[in-house]
């Protein structure tokens with residue numbers, strides 16, 4: 001676990017961040033193709049989130065990076081050196097990698113100090129104690145040095161697990177759903193603290209999550225997986241504003257999707273003729289409108305425009321979720337409006353779509 005560089009790292013108090021690269025990585029279990037040609041280049045010190053639905057291969061990719069699973073083909077490169085290929089396979093303990101899983105996996109019969117010291121086997125006793133105490137201090141658990149894990153809250157256990165993973169000053173941190181065991185309120189603060197600590201240690205980090213908001217909060221970039229392939233890699237802004245297909249778009253925002261015809265910069269949809277940045281030939285397309293991009297106001301007598309009827313309304317605190325029946329649309333149109341924006345007795349409404357919340361996708365391939 002302790003890398004050749006860790007002597008220097010001990011002086012500077014940070015890890016030496018590694019550059020990590022996956023090249024045309026495949027993983028098969030029998031005839032099941034779990035990873036299918038993963039190409040990903042992660043910069044030193046970058047925090048990248050692997051996002052995707054259940055079974056898309058996120059954990060498998062993390063296990064290959066850690067050396068817990070040999071890939072079927074392809075190459076893993078760290079700092080320009082192959083660490084897993086058809087010629088070489090560096091075992092996990094030689095990769096300078098810190099691992100953290102969702103169940104924290106603390107040893108129940110050991111104190112927090114001993115849990116954190118566990119991976120520091122190559123150091124002297126005094127040095128490993130000092131390093132463990134540093135890591136425990138860094139996560140703010142100094143008052144629990146001699147406690148056993150069962151007296152710690154979920155959030156404290158998460159921090160203890162983080163201290164244990166960081167104590168050997170790994171060059172790469174691999175985290176599999178590290179916040180999924182925590183309740184929502186705690187999750188936000190622990191996530192922010194963890195990110196701050198990762199920045200401080202400068203370890204290159206891969207975080208597995210199935211939660212798009214979590215990926216947006218944590219990742220410098222996000223790699224979205226589906227069926228063992230990376231569908232798109234980008235910053236949260238790129239993924240949200242310029243999704244390459246409907247799958248990506250629907251991962252980052254709640255959408256209404258309509259069949260429409262696009263022509264001369266306008267899309268003809270059940271929500272009206274909408275302006276679209278497109279100069280292509282006239283054709284059938286899928287039009288996606290974010291639920292946050294639908295404005296409603298109470299309809300007046302003889303109002304024209306696109307009319308809808310509120311069929312359900314749910315108060316969510318800052319927002320309200322509306323279901324609207326709109327003529328020409330089979331499914332209810334969903335809108336997310338600011339709470340109390342629409343009078344409570346309003347049943348008939350006029351609908352307007354904000355231009356920035358309209359996205360167009362070709363009806364070929366995955367979007368069909």
Ligand SMILES: Nc1ncnc2c1ncn2[C@@H]1O[C@H](COP(=O)(O)OP(=O)(O)OP(=O)(O)O)[C@@H](O)[C@H]1O
Nearest residue numbers: 029032034052053054055056057058059060061210
């Ligand atoms: N040891 C194994 N043998 C056979 N199939 C496996 C094995 N491990 C994982 N799989 C399969 O590989 C696929 C990807 O699993 P993986 O755990 O990587 O997905 P994931 O995206 O992390 O999912 P989740 O979010 O549910 O954890 C799944 O279909 C899973 O059933």
